[in-house]
Amino acid sequence: MNIKHPQTNNKPGFTLIELLVVIAIIGILATIATIGLSSVRAKARDSQRVADIKQTQTALEMFYNDNNRYPSASEWASGVLATTTAYGTTTYMAHIPVAANPPDGSCYLTNSFVYTPDTAGRSYQISFCTGGQVANLNTGNKCATPDGILNVDCSNSGNFTDIRDGQVYPWIKIGEQTWMAKNLNVGTMIPNGNSAPGCIDVSGSYEWANFSCQTSTSAIEKYCSGNNPSQCNIYGGLYEWAETLGLPYQCNWRSYDCDSDPNTCTELINEYYAGGGDNCTFPNPEVTPRQGICPNGWHVPSNSDWQALVNYLSVDGHGGAGDLNDVGGKLKEGGTTHWDIESCDDGQTPAATCNSSKFNALPAGYRTFYGNFADPGAYNYLWLSTPSYYDQDENNYFVIYYGPYIMSGTMSYRTYGMSVRCLKN
DSSP states (O other), rough: OOOOOOOHHHHHHHHHHHHHHHHHHHHHHHHHHHHHHHHHHHHHHHHHHHHHHHHHHHHHHHHHHSSSSOOOHHHHHHEEEEEETTTTTEEESSSSSOOOOOOOGGGGGTOOOEEETTTTTOEEEEEEEHSSOOOTBSSSSEEETTTTSSSGGGGGGEEEOOOOTTEEEEEEEEETTTEEEOEEEOOOETTOOOTTTTOOTTTTTTTTSSSSOOOOSSOEEEGGGGGGGGHHHOOBBBOOOOOOOOTOOOGGGGGGEEESSSTEEEEEESSSOOOOSSSEEEOTTTSOBOOTSOTTTEEEOHHHHHHHHHHHHTTTTTTTTOOTTTTHHBBBOOOOSSSSSSSTOOOOOOOOGGTTTTTBBBBEEEOOSHHHHHHTTTTTEEEEEEOOOTTTTTTEEEESSSSOOOOOEEETTTTTTBBBOOOOO
């Protein structure tokens, strides 16, 4: 009798090693998925932080429009942006947002929204941090101000209120220097066409009486591009050199000896304007910073001050060998809102470095001694305090402009009206 035995399954099963490999692969895939999800969540938190800040800035501007000031620190601490009057309560933001948690990247110590108004209520800073890049905002600490969100720590930027007229000037720390991030705009505008006795042209004559000069000894005077006051609000005022340094008008026509005594720039008599003793001798700006028309605590930059800025920005990332031609792009406000062409479209400066210094140079152009306005939208001419030695009617200035050669130092007539950018003492 034939007896059938049950067939045995001879297919091999998973070995221990194979099981361990499968488990390891599953673990790796799970880790990758977790990391990917974590990255997505981190980006979402960063986007939320930036969106919350922008929404808060909108509420702050609404508050300012109604109250002519920004909220105090105690008003912010209440958690609500609102004002109450006899007519009722206006709420601008029912709940002031807080930074999304948990912190990301290097923000574990600064993952909060820190609001700091200035004492006059004319400006504010909100310090916050993102763990990654959000649009054009880099990783790390940020500073939100009425002028926008800056890619800097609030300790490296801020706003200064000039007590002479209440104007607010943003400032930015670049290397070891602290610069105003806006051209000076102090003084009373002088319109073209008003005769101003004492005005002289480069020939030394008084025949050009159909235009104005900055001759007042009791008030600061300025020109506005196109004879339009609104242009001064954008580009700042245009000043003659003597006005810039706080010297009498006649000092525009002096030669200066700053070599024989390194501490003093002594006025010399010259052929264009006979005489002397017009109080044109002043301390050498290379030794003693010249305040001029800048606010207290600030001064008109000297040649060496400007060169220090150029040297710092001429290195890539401010830490390695770079290209001097990049400096202009790093100083110029980006876009075509104010510049005739894209301010960094010079064929040399990478777009990513455009205005990386946050100096915000704007093309104010200049005013000639004939009363004409030239180069608005294309050039920013900035006076320097150091006089050009022995040149009786010209002085050093620096120009930032578009094109392949984006910065240059040269000399111009002191009676030209040009921009002033103040440097902190």
